[in-house]
Amino acid sequence: GQNIDQPTEMTATEGAIVQINCTYQTSGFNGLFWYQQHAGEAPTFLSYNVLDGLEEKGRFSSFLSRSKGYSYLLLKELQMKDSASYLCAVKATGANNLFFGTGTRLTVIP
Amino acid sequence: ETGVTQTPRHLVMGMTNKKSLKCEQHLGHNAMYWYKQSAKKPLELMFVYSLEERVENNSVPSRFSPECPNSSHLFLHLHTLQPEDSALYLCASSQANSPLHFGNGTRLTVT
Helix, strand or coil: CCCEEEECEEECCCCCCCCEEEEEEEEEEEECEEEEEECCCCEEEEEEEEECCCEEEECCEEEEEEECCCEEEEECCHHHHHHHEEEEEEEEECCCCCCCCEEEEEEEEE | CCCEECCCEEEEECCCCCCEEEEEECCCCCCCEEEECCCCCCCCEEEEEECEEEECCCCCCCCCCEEECCCCCCEEEEEECCHHEEEEEEEECCCCCCCCCCCCCCCECCC
16 A cells, blocks of 8 residues: 655744655655645645655755655745645556645744 | 636535536646545545546545546536535646646535
C-alpha cells in the first residue's frame, strides 16, 4: 500500500523559516509534489521533485531524498498569507493518480 | 481563476435526492479527476478519465456516477447519498505528467 506521513499542524512566526517534513512509502516512485491549500480554496501547485536534491523557487524550496523516502518544504521569510495547509503527494510508478498525505496546517503568527 | 471551474460551490441535499456536480477545464488538458476531501483525511482519488475514457475507478460506491462527455467537461452524478458522503469534492485536470490543476471544489452536505 501507499503511506504518506506529514505533521498535522505547525506554528511559526512571521519573518521566520519553517520546514515541513514528509515521509513516504509507495510502490515505486515517479515524483513528489507539494501543494498549498488555503481554507475554502483549490490546492495550488508549489513544487515538484523527481531527482534527489533541492529545488528552489523564490521563498519556497523543496528537498527530496529517494533513498530515505523523505522530502521537506522550506518556507523562508514567512508572511501571514502563508497560513494554509501544505499537502505532500507522491506519484507511484505507472499510477494515474497522486497519493496525498493528510496535509500540514501551518499557522503564521505575528 | 484556476482554469478549472466547479459548480455549484455549495450543495445541501437529502438522502433521497439526485444531484450533479459539474467541472469544466479551460486548460486543454487530456485527463480529468474527481477527488474527495474529508476533514483530517488525505485527498482520496475517486475517478480518473484520460482522453474521455475512464481509466480508474477507485472502489467508489455506485451511488456516485461519473460522466465525461468531452475532454473539457466532467460530471459527478449523486443519488441516495449517505451523511458520511458529506465532504469537499474536488475536480482536477492534467496533461501527461504535469501537475494537477484543481478547481475550488463543491462543499457537499448530506442531511
